[in-house]
Amino acid sequence: MPNPATNARPLLRLNEFTVAFDGKVVVDRLSLIVNAGETLAIVGESGSGKSVSALGAIDLLPSNATVSGERWLEETNLDQLAKGDWNSVRGNRVGFIFQEPMTSLNPLHRIGKQIGETLRLHQGLSGQAARTRAKALLEQVKLPRPDELLDAWPHQLSGGQRQRVMIAMAIANNPALLIADEPTTALDVTVQQDILALLKELRDHYGMGVLFISHDLNLVRRHADRVCVMYQGKVQEAGSIADVFHNPQSDYTKALLAAEPEGRPAAPTDTTPLLTARKLSVSFKRPKSGLFKRQPPAFEALKATDLSIAPGETLGIVGESGSGKTTLASAIMRLVPSLGDVTLGDATLSQLTGDALRRQRHRLQMVFQDPYGALSPRMPVFDIISEGLCFHYPKLTPEEITKRVHQTLLEVGLPESCAARYPHEFSGGQRQRIAVARAIILEPELLVLDEPTSALDRTVQKQLVTLLRELQARRQLSYLFISHDLAVVRAMAHRVMVLKDGEVVEQGDCLEVLSTPQHSYTKALIEAAHLH
Incomplete structure (x- = not known):
């Protein structure tokens, strides 16, 4: 994918990037650029290679995966990093919002401790300073009762609330690049708008780039600058939102845009309640706020x-x-x-x-x-x-x-x-x-x-x-x-x-x-x- 603007500052560059599992190619020669201050969306069916591309870009694939091609984060050649050097990239220079919030959160630790861990590792914050920053992050992602949620366990939160905790952890260190893998999947439509508006606000304020992976074409249309359409590991089409959505060239993109749930269910014949x-x-x-506090x-x-x-x-x-x-x-x-x-x-x-x-x-x-x-x-x-x-x-x-x-x-x-x-x-x-x-x-x-x-x-x-x-x-x-x-x-x-x-x-x-x-x-x- 060519750089859309000559004065744009590239953050992430993938060139002929290929991923294979046990010899089977699942991402085939992907090339893309994510610039500072812009949102690039990757769309496609389940299994098209969207998430694998993002995970492979920051070396989070399992051991049976092999990658080839080039990966650059600004001036850093990611392919030359030693295993230990990746920790200074992930969570610091690159934030990642994972698709599955329940399995990404540790069920044995309270929410405040999990947010505090990333603050301790990358910013050296601990104790009250970490708790104060964690509370501010929960407020940023529009979570109610942040004081209570800091002391809550993951299983006590709804799916949407857990996803917003993941977003708070991803933006905690103001990364240059944010990879958002289906960040609004578990959220209702009103909170989707709030979260994506927040991501745009953070992107514009800090000048970070966003790689936005989603199957929701309506969200991509409204919140991305450019889009890359993938099918079976290959790029089918890429370009600006206006070009791809209003004048799609590939048959697959046309079919994807036309795929809206339609029709109505057959009327029930028996009205007796089941x-x-x-x-x-x-x-x-x-939860109690202290050992000798009254039960709320x-x-x-x-x-x-x-x-x-x-x-x-x-x-x-x-x-x-x-x-x-x-x-x-x-x-x-x-x-x-x-x-x-x-x-x-x-x-x-x-x-x-x-x-x-x-x-x-x-x-x-x-x-x-x-x-x-x-x-x-x-x-x-x-x-x-x-x-x-x-x-x-x-x-x-x-x-x-x-x-x-x-x-x-x-x-x-x-x-x-x-x-x-x-x-x-x-x-x-x-x-x-x-x-x-x-x-x-x-x-x-x-x-x-x-x-x-x-x-x-x-x-x-x-x-x-x-x-x-x-x-x-x-x-x-x-x-x-x-x-x-x-x-x-x-x-x-x-x-x-x-x-x-x-x-x-x-x-x-x-x-x-x-x-x-x-x-x-x-x-x-x-x-x-x-x-x-």
Whole structure:
């Protein structure tokens, strides 16, 4: 990619950069330049080589990877750095926002300690000085209650909140170059705008360059200066945002731009509720601020909520990160302690425990938000998908299990050969499809989908939405569908419920709510999503 401006100062330069795993080329002769003060976006499908290119640029690939070509960071030839010298580059001159916030944060350390670690390593800050700087960083990335969050554990934060902690850590040392790998994947649309506006503000203030990796073309269109389109490890097209988006040259780019979730689900035929929840609420204890301090009042993550879902119906749940969407899903699944009643068909789930509850698990399954943390890295895909099947249907023969696993893989768009591989061999989007396969193989009545498309590019999102609608029509599946992507919600949901601060502020027919919202908060969500 040529330098777009002769007076621009190049920060990162890749020339004929190639990455191979065990001899298989996954990035093929990539050339690009990221200049100071600009944002270069890399877009493409899952598995196109976007993240591998970024990780390879700063030597974060596993040992079975081989790289060739040239890597330069300003005047530093990165290919000549010794292993120990990379530590002065990563986290200092180059900040990295990883795609998977839950597995990137240490579950055994509080948030304040993890942010403080990077401040201690690169700035020599410790104690109160590090805590003060960490609090300021959390405020910069728009996190509420920063004093409380410094003492919180990663599992106590929502997916979006964890991602913002990662962003705070990445910008802590004011790097010259910021590599943002899907930095807004887990965030709702309003916070996406805040975060990207913050990154732009920091970029302009410090003159840093941003390498922005994303599958969200709307975000790329609004927040990048130039774009590089990749497919199967090769650059298909590159240029300014205006040129590529308004006058695409390659067939692949044209197909990518046209891939918007569309259509509507089939109307349910049975209005008798399958799932009902009455006065469902969840509270979490707040940490004490000191040994002899009084216990603060509990945090109400979900206030008394009523809902019902009929067979073959999809109820969409939307709202900002931390609004209570995932908490609601976890309470229905009996994954967190809650108050209120949850009934599935003839079973009152809120009164069941132990084996009685486990016997009902095959009737309702969940696809989690984080495909990286949801799959065991030590199990092959076959075992991951068949584990629940073996537990709930012990009389199935090995041949029957194998047949059902292969059929389910094909249903989610993966070849049968994937069964013998391990999760680390797949992209984020492919892992999410494995998670969907694990859920639907049990033929549940209700599927709880927590941001199932957030890790997927638009073309795969469209395929997954079509697949989920077909499964719903064929099996009369009910869905509780949680998403911050209103375009996907519009294509999936019959009804929608809007949550804010753990409370329902608006609900009704999906198209009516999205076309004529009544609450100011719903209006703000739709405006931020640029839904039309």
